[in-house]
Amino acid sequence: MSEDTPPIREIRINPVVPSESVLVATARGMRPRKAEEPAPRDTRKHVETCPFCFGNEDKTPPTIAAYPDADDWQIRIVENLYPVLGDDRHQAGLVLGLQQAIDGYGRHEVIIDHRQHGIAVHEMSEAHLANVFRAYRQRMDELYRSDPRLKYILAFKNFGPAAGASIAHTHSQIIAMPVVPENVYNEVHFSRTYFQKHHLCIFCSLIDEALTFEATIYDRQSGKIRRKINVGQYVIERGERFIAIKPFASRFEWEMHILPLQHQATFPLADDDDLQDFARVLKRAMTRLDSVIGGAQYNYFLHSLPHSDEFADCTPSYHWHLEICPRTSIPTGFELGSGLAVNTISPEAAAELLRAVKL
Numbered sequence: 519m520s521e522d523t524p525p526i527r528e529i530r531i532n533p534v535v536p537s538e539s540v541l542v543a544t545a546r547g548m549r550p551r552k553a554e555e556p557a558p559r560d561t562r563k564h565v566e567t568c569p570f571c572f573g574n575e576d577k578t579p580p581t582i583a584a585y586p587d588a589d590d591w592q593i594r595i596v597e598n599l600y601p602v603l604g605d606d607r608h609q610a611g612l613v614l615g616l617q618q619a620i621d622g623y624g625r626h627e628v629i630i631d632h633r634q635h636g637i638a639v640h641e642m643s644e645a646h647l648a649n650v651f652r653a654y655r656q657r658m659d660e661l662y663r664s665d666p667r668l669k670y671i672l673a674f675k676n677f678g679p680a681a682g683a684s685i686a687h688t689h690s691q692i693i694a695m696p697v698v699p700e701n702v703y704n705e706v707h708f709s710r711t712y713f714q715k716h717h718l719c720i721f722c723s724l725i726d727e728a729l730t731f732e733a734t735i736y737d738r739q740s741g742k743i744r745r746k747i748n749v750g751q752y753v754i755e756r757g758e759r760f761i762a763i764k765p766f767a768s769r770f771e772w773e774m775h776i777l778p779l780q781h782q783a784t785f786p787l788a789d790d791d792d793l794q795d796f797a798r799v800l801k802r803a804m805t806r807l808d809s810v811i812g813g814a815q816y817n818y819f820l821h822s823l824p825h826s827d828e829f830a831d832c833t834p835s836y837h838w839h840l841e842i843c844p845r846t847s848i849p850t851g852f853e854l855g856s857g858l859a860v861n862t863i864s865p866e867a868a869a870e871l872l873r874a875v876k877l
């Protein structure tokens with residue numbers, strides 16, 4: 519971005535969830551929050567006292583699954599020592615007038631992504647990353663089958679203290695819950711509404727738009743069209759089966775979404791070959807991010823069609839994806855109070871910087 523780029527100050531409506539909007543304000547004076555210094559990352563390979571490091575398996579709750587096997591694991595899944603949701607405990611339904619509570623049953627598991635303590639996602643091999651997502655898929659399948667009351671299984675990763683990671687060893691988590699979380703509910707609901715009106719999946723439409731965007735360059739003298747170029751201004755990375763895009767209404771400066779190019783409603787439907795290409799796109803996108811902002815701390819999470827009868831008709835309208843949200847600043851009272859996210863870098867400029875990285 520050059521200094522003389524005219525500042526943008528606009529409110530962008532999230533095309534999928536119109537009730538969400540983002541203030542894109544690139545003018546210097548609009549910066550309402552302070553960018554955090556990236557915390558020094560723990561890059562050690564092995565830490566004797568770390569419960570997730572290889573050889574310390576007795577320091578965690580028992581292994582649920584290990585890949586390729588328990589003795590020489592590369593990925594290991596264990597119960598969370600401090601689950602936010604747990605197995606059934608007999609609890610009388612709490613009804614307090616207008617305030618209602620649902621018993622917090624569910625499952626909370628930790629996926630130790632890699633045996634190497636401080637490795638970042640972009641440093642893992644494509645084959646390994648594909649296996650991490652295969653492990654999520656397998657646990658989702660098993661958990662959904664184990665309990666029909668589970669409506670949603672959220673797989674996510676917090677990387678770095680600014681993203682809420684309490685243990686430095688690389689890991690992700692799976693939380694299986696009896697409710698559909700609001701973010702997912704809204705996406706599924708609004709994309710269904712869009713489908714009813716246009717007979718199109720809005721995510722597929724957004725991918726098409728990103729891929730076919732054309733810029734027309736006119737000759738200044740004659741006013742005639744000089745050339746048309748395919749800019750693909752929101753595309754960060756494109757694989758054979760997946761695409762990484764910069765959302766038009768990005769809440770976070772460096773937010774990226776990865777989606778299957780072919781319509782697919784639920785993540786567990788992705789086959790091994792899909793996940794191989796997914797891993798390649800993820801690794802390349804994360805490498806770009808690392809070279810642009812260095813030492814990114816981020817959250818990523820999978821959004822997939824919930825297991826709920828309420829959404830049984832949403833297979834053609836919902837499209838699973840991974841959202842990657844780098845945490846480069848702290849939300850202020852303005853954002854918390856208004857619900858309006860503030861983004862100080864235009865998504866187009868951010869996409870351009872990410873794309874420009876030579877891999």
Ligand SMILES: [Zn+2]
Nearest residue numbers: 568571635687
């Ligand atoms: Zn460790």
Ligand SMILES: [Zn+2]
Nearest residue numbers: 719722781837
């Ligand atoms: Zn679609």
Ligand SMILES: [Zn+2]
Nearest residue numbers: 705821839841
């Ligand atoms: Zn989403």
